[in-house]
Amino acid sequence: MSEVLVTGAAGFIGSQLAYRLWQEGMKVILVDDFSYGAEDNLIFSDKDFREEICRRDIRDSAFMEALFAEHHFDYVYHIAGITPLPDCQNDPVEATDVNVRGTVILLDLVRRFGIKKMVFASTSAVYENNKDFPSVEERVEKPSLIYPSTKYTAEQFCKSFADAYGIPIVCLRFANVFGPHIDCLRTQPPVMGYIIRELFLGNRPVLHATGNQQRDFIYVDDLIDLALKVREANTFDTVNVSTGKTVTINEIYNMIAEYMGTNLKPKYAEVGHFWANYPELYEEPYPIATEIMEHEVLKYTCLSNKHAYKKYGWQPKTTLMEGIRHTVDFSIRVLKKSIIKEDMHG
Structure with missing residues (x-):
């Protein structure tokens, strides 16, 4: 049985990813410190992860190393991070520590324990200063705000580890994600x-x-479909997760x-x-x-999804109204x- 690590597993996306992996018959190890996660996200009609999740911080190096030593992970899905833009702007030190240093801690463990592949949750916010649309993976004007800056920096570390050690790592740049479990309670929700x-x-x-600002929204189930497909990657890759349409x-x-x-x-x-x-x-x-x-x-905000289609055969299936x-x-x-x-x- 394949073993998979999901960080940020009590969050909106991480919890549903963990559930899909479990449905596939994989043994899923969940980690979340509940800074932003919620227990309710861990409850599904036929599975309750609340007693299984490791309530720890990914920056706890000793714990994470022991976890990697105990399990034989085939894949690591690194979803954990501080994502609300104003929270990152308000506390840039913490945001950088979690989003960048936390990622590097995982990358080093992936290298040392010989994990097959790692998938990193990045963001379309890295394109915030782009002027050509739809945004394509190869062109990024360096971002200004703290959140996308931390994610873009973490991407560079992923590329560095992939280049230096040959680790297959995929960075997924999420458009505006919506669906069940979306956070509607925090101070500044999506x-x-x-x-x-x-x-x-x-x-x-x-x-x-x-209110006429245009955004590219992607339904969470479609995102997870692609997150599972990119396990096919054998080299470093950066992939937009989007509809390529705006509303x-x-x-x-x-x-x-x-x-x-x-x-x-x-x-x-x-x-x-x-x-x-x-x-x-x-x-x-x-x-x-x-x-x-x-x-x-x-x-x-509009992201091209041509690369995801050409390389992985992925297309979003959920209509906007159905997702809403x-x-x-x-x-x-x-x-x-x-x-x-x-x-x-x-």
């Missing part, structure tokens, strides 16, 4: 999680600028609102208030630059459960 939460609570969601935030809002049966209209706020929940980023003497905030809110229905249904169950917990604890 846009779909945020819209669903606010509409569920009867609030008018706040969208920024005009506006207003269109997303309208689709969610229609499915939830609400006539609530969004409010629109100035670009500069996008990270208003993190006031320290706007404080003197060096507040975050207005032009950086404007660019983050207004940027156009699944996302809303699951998120509402999470929100109801959260409210019950709050009521129980006063």
